């Protein structure tokens with residue numbers, strides 16, 4: 498049965514990006530504006546939560562007006578408002594969430610609270626409506642690293658997570674060690690392409706352990722020790738080689754565990770999600786591994802991989818198609834497991 502047209506305004510404010518998007522019928526992105534605070538936080542070498550909240554307050558209303566204008570729709574055309582309610586920085590979440598609820602209340606339309614990580618994963622479905630469910634998703638962002646079985650817009654099963662640092666965090670910390678600017682992921686990615694991935698034998702933690710847990714803090718320490726050794730010996734740090742060796746260690750583990758998890762679950766559709774999904778080596782390596790098995794791999798476009806509100810509005814559409822809107826008292830949560838209702 499065809500669903501009636503939905504025009505959903507989504508708001509994302511869980512970390513250091515304010516984003517507002519307008520999405521029609523869950524797939525057609527009419528506007529997806531992102532206002533990054535990276536410059537504001539750069540001098541601190543990471544995101545300062547209170548500064549992030551205040552910046553969201555300044556940005557949100559003008560960005561909503563801009564997004565509606567870019568989408569060519571008015572408030573009266575909207576059928577629902579969605580906002581990220583978890584996980585993330587509490588104050589930052591609160592700003593976007595209050596904005597979303599207030600707009601929904603004022604317009605008398607449904608409000609949907611969206612899980613940020615579920616939305617990262619759902620970016621794959623938004624970009625490709627033919628993507629078959631269930632699929633296995635490797636979620637790699639600045640704050641999270643997980644292998645997730647996806648059965649529906651409200652049904653996610655976490656098969657394994659990192660026990661310490663997230664992959665993006667490991668990239669950012671390693672980049673900082675090498676005196677690269679924040680956020681370091683893209684810089685390391687670029688440098689790695691020029692280096693020798695076999696120059697340093699960095700550890701592949703938990704690679705041969707059963708289960709799908711990840712550990713990245715040992716790798717970060719190994720890189721620090723290698724860099725210190727060079728510096729103490731008065732030798733220049735071969736930055737590109739360190740970057741390439743670090744990246745090879747990360748990608749080896751991520752790809753091996755993803756393939757093993759898909760096999761264990763009997764899934765032949767694999768997807769990548771989160772900011773680190775922009776990483777070229779990871780995309781290439783996963784592509785090769787899936788191709789070799791005749792599996793389908795979904796790689797969302799880069800603007801849907803990093804934090805954005807189109808993923809929030811798109812998932813809200815699918816959630817409304819399979820369940821009820823949320824009450825206006827839905828609270829923000831800094832930490833919250835993925836929704837896991839039966840599909």
Ligand code: KG4
Pocket residue numbers: 512637638639640641664665666668669680681682683686771772773774775776777802803804
């Ligand atoms: O998903 P995201 O935009 O924000 C979170 O929800 O965390 O992910 C941001 C993370 C940062 O750690 C950034 O360094 C990393 O994604 N990142 C990359 C690349 N582009 C962004 N890491 C490795 N290679 C990249 N090309």
Ligand code: ZN
Pocket residue numbers: 613617638639771772803804
């Ligand atoms: Zn994110």
